[in-house]
Amino acid sequence: MSDVSLPEYKAKDFATDQDVRWCPGCGDYAVLTAMKKVCAGLGVRREDLVFVSGIGCAARFPYYMNTYGAHTIHGRAPAFATGIKLANPELTVFVVSGDGDLLSIGGNHTIHALRRNMDINIVLLNNKIYGLTKGQYSPTSEVGKVTKSTPYGSLDAPLNPLAVAVASGCTYIARTVDVDVKNMTALIDRGVKHKGTSFVEVYQDCNVFNHQAWFYASQKDSKHDNTLMLEHGKPMVFGKDKEKGIRRVGDKIEVVELGGDVTQDDLLIHDERNLEHAFLLSQMFSPEFPEPMGVFYCDPDEPTYNDLLHDQVEDVIRKQEGKTLQSLVSGNNTWTVK
Amino acid sequence: MSDVSLPEYKAKDFATDQDVRWCPGCGDYAVLTAMKKVCAGLGVRREDLVFVSGIGCAARFPYYMNTYGAHTIHGRAPAFATGIKLANPELTVFVVSGDGDLLSIGGNHTIHALRRNMDINIVLLNNKIYGLTKGQYSPTSEVGKVTKSTPYGSLDAPLNPLAVAVASGCTYIARTVDVDVKNMTALIDRGVKHKGTSFVEVYQDCNVFNHQAWFYASQKDSKHDNTLMLEHGKPMVFGKDKEKGIRRVGDKIEVVELGGDVTQDDLLIHDERNLEHAFLLSQMFSPEFPEPMGVFYCDPDEPTYNDLLHDQVEDVIRKQEGKTLQSLVSGNNTWTVK
Amino acid sequence: MTSSDQTSKSTELTSVSVRFCGDSGDGMQLTGSHFTDLVAFAGNDFTTAPDFPAEIRAPRGTLFGVSGYQIQFSSNDIHTPGDAVNALVAMNPAGFKSNLQTVEEGGIIIVNEDEFDKGNLKKCGYEEGYNPLDDEVINSTYNICKVPISRLTRESLIKEDEDVSVKDVDRCRNMFALGIIAWLFSSDIEPTIEKITHYFGVVKNKKHIAELNSRAIKAGYFFGETAELFPARYQVAPADHEPGEYRRISGNEALVLGMATAVEKVGKPMFYASYPITPASDVLHGLARLKHFGIRTFQAEDEIAAVVSAIGASFAGHIGVTGTSGPGLALKTEAVGLATMMELPLVVINVQRAGPATGMPTKSEQSDLLQSMFGRSGECPVIVIAASSPGDCFFMAIEAVRLACRAMCPVIFLSEGSLGNAAEPWMIPDIASIPDIEVSHPVSDGEPFMPYQRDEHGNRPWAVPGTAGLEHRIGGLEKEDVTGNVCYDNANHALMTKQRADKIQKLQDIIPELEVHGDSDTLVLGWGSTKGSILAAVAMLEERGVNVATAHLNYINPFPKNLGDVLSKFKRVIIPEINTGQLRMLIRSEFLVDAIGINNCSGRSFYVNELADEIHQVLEGVQS
């Protein structure tokens, strides 16, 4: 938006003067670290970045990014971000918020933002709990979850964020774990550069109210067996020594050990352009399957809502050129009183 | 709920004394016809049926069913139905409403009802338009739709109701066309008998604001090529003389003509117990593919929220038996002032 | 009909009320609209009120499918669509039945007698064997003119040598009826014929339809002339309007044009986000066509997304506007609180309808005033203004934008269904003469930016993303004075609460003072759409020799500076409202004035004589 050359940013340039108020050990810190790195490397001026959030622990995020930011109301961040992006498409707009915010009260705004393919970037900090309100179950909590509001265990099946993203027509869908800052940085970065809505789910540890919920997917001793790193065009392998893989059998998939008869050629190839495949990935749950990490789906060809709007506005202006406001106000059905 | 034997109902017993106020030729009439048939045949007393709706043309539905009914506020019918069902699980509860109501303002309540697998029955009357407010585009309208609110064409990609239902974990998912009263009756009937949420999409013609939107799928001359009737365990064939079919090639599917080398054995078999398959079906759009009709998915084994709640309540009561209200109010930390 | 003079050819009247009614499919709105053009071109003053069927199309011929359009036109200034109808056109029995009681005794009723057949009579609930056209009481009460409009239209339009579609012909019945009425009131039908010819002939490229319609209207006109159905012909002299160029305008149209004008005057684009709802949808429809005037519209997934995206757009430097009706406003309240806390400009249009809940969507009411004032959590004052006539919506729309920008604060702009849909003649304003709206966005001076540092008006700076050096974060948590940081300090909260209220109060300096008209010890104080009824009622009282003063509030929060003074000068204050007394409650509480309410909460405007009578009764101490 300005013409002097872009400053060289370091991650720490994006720190604000506000103390970070998350609990010690909260997974949100890692996301903040990754995000500062992303912003430093984007090639976008600080003043052209806007962070938007709803309410929740995760939603404190904008206060810690030295950019423009809006901490809005519970569940409405995607709508706020939509207004910003449609008003000024030159801005790079992020939504960072929690599972309660984006999937419970805000679920509808999320799916509608996704279907519109607005060029905004949504990062879901999924800790499977309501952190800020001190520990009620969230729409991603597992069945039977004992929390303050469900002393005898929760009853409702969790919502599957990435399945919903796939079904809503999101054009960039990815998943990562909080502790994996490197991958997280890369996935968010690619999402920002993607034209269209990017949706990145982060498995985030709430150290206080849902500690270790994701340890199976984040800890050294367990993560290799419980997660699978997706690579486009590559066979789906996992395990500490990549000794296991995913194979299709008829309408189903199964885990196989590599070696013996089974080679990489037998395995399912990850294709990030295939929506049905992305849906399949969203249905892989540990312990039966490793849970995929990385880019589930990417369709760079869908037009964005903001571009379409821009084109439409330009088009109308061209066609209506020369119309004056006075003629509009006067209309074409007037009479004169003398 | 009462002990005398069930009256024999006829469809017309479910008509109310209210004049039906839909426009002549509206597709909603056919749904009303089908629904009365369903109710007559259910084996459930009239007084145990409740119809709930939001706001819209479709949402007038309860007024025309001689049962209990609630015409609530825009988008909130699934939540209202949830309250009814949890208060009294003996009731058979229906939600009948439009695409704007259930997918735009009410999208969130819809997906959360689906994920909870509450034993309610949702019928979506999808006319791809806002009828009651006189013709704005709806979340299911196709891109480029010219309406009062989009004089230069709409920009947002439509929401795919059945894909969203699949992703939300709905346990009974079906589709039908308004004119096909016979199938519609059967599909709704099976949905009501299904334990868990049933979700039936009806392609419904709005005779006034979106006339012929579904003609490709409903009219004699075109429907055979543009729709496919699903049968569990049967190959996916379609066409006037069942001369075409759907075949899987690698990660994709394609339309093939039967005859010559291609036989029914080469075709994809419809499996209503397979979620990924259901997702695939939801992605078949005319004219490239025929659009599937019938039961996309059915999982009768998932427990319902209302049953789980019932069990939990029973369990707690058993465990806490003998606790008196007075002891609860007194608590266990008292002192006496003399 | 108030007759003022007799001429040999036609009776001169000062004011006439005509109502067209029939099935939704009969084109009554169009007919009314065309007739309105005719009286407008003839220089009459007028007000119109469409009366849509309740929400939904209905099977032909049923009572709930009836569509009506009423117009009052006059040689004087008029302000309401008229109490009693002087001439009714009823295209079918359902229209006849549901509108009969609106007609004055002795009034003319032109019916399409062809439609009064067994089937149609039954559809609208007449007893078998009964035809109201044969009813003696009805015939003696009204001047019933039975015209076989269906048959006559066919006969006039179907010619042996032409191949026309009967459907097309039948669609012209309304034009035949229009012709009759035009003859009856001595209107020149040429302008309408020209318009029809242009519209169907040129725009739609359907010459034959243009031709049929023109012929139908002429046929009706000539039928009126020939048939000697009517004892007399009437004429309404041109009104004594201020010289100038006029157009017809409805409140929703005026609102749209006002917003477009505001965009030009403020020099910033507008982002209008909305979710369709009766009777506000037309604002969305209108603005959606104005992309070339700097307006972007967004149909959101619900009202909450609409208002929130509008606030987002304001944050990004646009004028964020959202529009809705009562139930939608209820949904937006949490977000309006956010805008209040963020101190960003926002305009929330509420075209009120009858509530509560879904209420009566097609009926009008003024019952969202207190919701607008207080319907938010916490101490959350916003600016509240109201339009008082269709044309006034134009100017108040500009005011809404001006005040929102000036005070960095949400404005709730109250219109009403009865204003939004009603039309009146409107002197076209000279856009150039409308003053600019000043707005400025800060740029960095190198110092740390303080987003809640207030200027002399008590307002914080509107720093816009994209501006280097002003990066800042705002939100819905209480802010620290000056820095805008999140702050839970007690004294700070008290201070910020006061500042948010004070900056609104300060607007008293830049809004007009309340004007009082008339000299009396009684003031009739109104707001919103009641202006027309109040003026007419007061004029009527004047004729009865009773004088009251009037004043009309367009600004409710803040009130005009002089309101207290004004009120203190009167012995008696009467507040007529289309609700159960919402402004009255504000006035009583603020000024401890024992204001007396005249309230009509029935989903329609006051009838002028009803209002005049009630004022009269109050004056006589007989409070009703």
Add this chain to the structure above:
Amino acid sequence: MTSSDQTSKSTELTSVSVRFCGDSGDGMQLTGSHFTDLVAFAGNDFTTAPDFPAEIRAPRGTLFGVSGYQIQFSSNDIHTPGDAVNALVAMNPAGFKSNLQTVEEGGIIIVNEDEFDKGNLKKCGYEEGYNPLDDEVINSTYNICKVPISRLTRESLIKEDEDVSVKDVDRCRNMFALGIIAWLFSSDIEPTIEKITHYFGVVKNKKHIAELNSRAIKAGYFFGETAELFPARYQVAPADHEPGEYRRISGNEALVLGMATAVEKVGKPMFYASYPITPASDVLHGLARLKHFGIRTFQAEDEIAAVVSAIGASFAGHIGVTGTSGPGLALKTEAVGLATMMELPLVVINVQRAGPATGMPTKSEQSDLLQSMFGRSGECPVIVIAASSPGDCFFMAIEAVRLACRAMCPVIFLSEGSLGNAAEPWMIPDIASIPDIEVSHPVSDGEPFMPYQRDEHGNRPWAVPGTAGLEHRIGGLEKEDVTGNVCYDNANHALMTKQRADKIQKLQDIIPELEVHGDSDTLVLGWGSTKGSILAAVAMLEERGVNVATAHLNYINPFPKNLGDVLSKFKRVIIPEINTGQLRMLIRSEFLVDAIGINNCSGRSFYVNELADEIHQVLEGVQS
């Protein structure tokens, strides 16, 4: 501290205010709670106020991580947690810094001096090299007692021959501090030791933790005895409470128990649907445990789903209840309109917090009164009631259910954060003596069912699905009188509007009249949580020789029948509120009384002396 007597051993006080503060991780709430038990068992009156950190856990030692718990206990009736603190326990510098200003001049401050190291001092923003414990001004203003609590705790608990975890030991510091305070105020520590032993030893099966905690509390107690830190020891005599069995109760607990009692009294199950929000979440948590008392809870996806599902449950014959705080109430308003139109019972609990928007979630305010009265579209009156003390939440919860069922109408039940979280001694009611709530559901008499046929109270029948012959349809569109059919008729709408208002007004017959206490020409009129402060302030004024009368409103819509009479008897009406004057506005408008507001909109309760002073000033004509 108000000392009333001197004895050789300990100074007798009538009232003491103690505050514990430290890091969120220091267990301050628990410590405060244990101490409250001690004074309760000793027979003192007390009020408590927890002061949570703002919304979120924070890194140890920071200012925004400070958690506090204040308790005032007394030998008299007391009503507030105390203005100035007499004794502060500060477990770390952050607690010290942020609570210093609450301590009275000369007050005792016990600090854990071990924590006042460089790192911690820096974390809470003290300048490098500065230690407030060495500050002369501070030392001369307060009675600072530096205790190396961390070290002493370790020394008392770590014995050579035992293998204990240091972490477990450090967690007992708060108990050590509790021991000191218990000694200082002559409290018997046995009950606490018993409780700890039972809780950790039996319930949690962690005997060693029980042992550590008991030893810590004893160590602290003995340290107080031995160390001669304090010039004197204090004692507060038992309060003169009415004889009976007592428990400690907070407003949210009382609300939960009240709802359980209402269920028994009405003989119907309750459906409680809610979405978590501070400070109302504890109501959900509490009710969720009561499935065996006929209560089903449902955590909905948002506030709208919560209230709507509650209405659905009411339709199905349960008592539908929903609970929230201000922003959540804003979201529920459209649905409350629906319940009003459907005329179904519904209780909406609003535990108010400081607004607007997200505001200050952990701070309390009374600023949702007008939202509760008017925050809905259309003319949409509902019943509004408010609790005036923690224990009163119990009784008002029952009232809420009673009135909702009686008038088939939503009730908004206003509590406040300061009531919900505060605790007081509460005489346990005899459940059997609480009257039943009458409700009846019609059954078919074979006649067509008329869902809007009203009874003598103006209420429609509550016909429940499952009842043969009463099938009917209701909704949010205006209903026809008697039949309940959709109806757009003007006169009908006016009638229904009136009926909906009237049946609420009629409740005046079954709610208690307003009681006035004291004899004066000045009335101090309060509502909600201000009751405690008002009583205390009035008592303080009495001591100064100034008499004012008081009355407290628990019912806001309708007002008690005699309110107008009461007001007319006073020369002056003063209305203190924790907002900018919301009840005042209602009173002024309804009764045209020039009520004077004393308003504090800063997110905290009145200080008693502040309120007393302000009342005093009003009386002296010096309006502040």
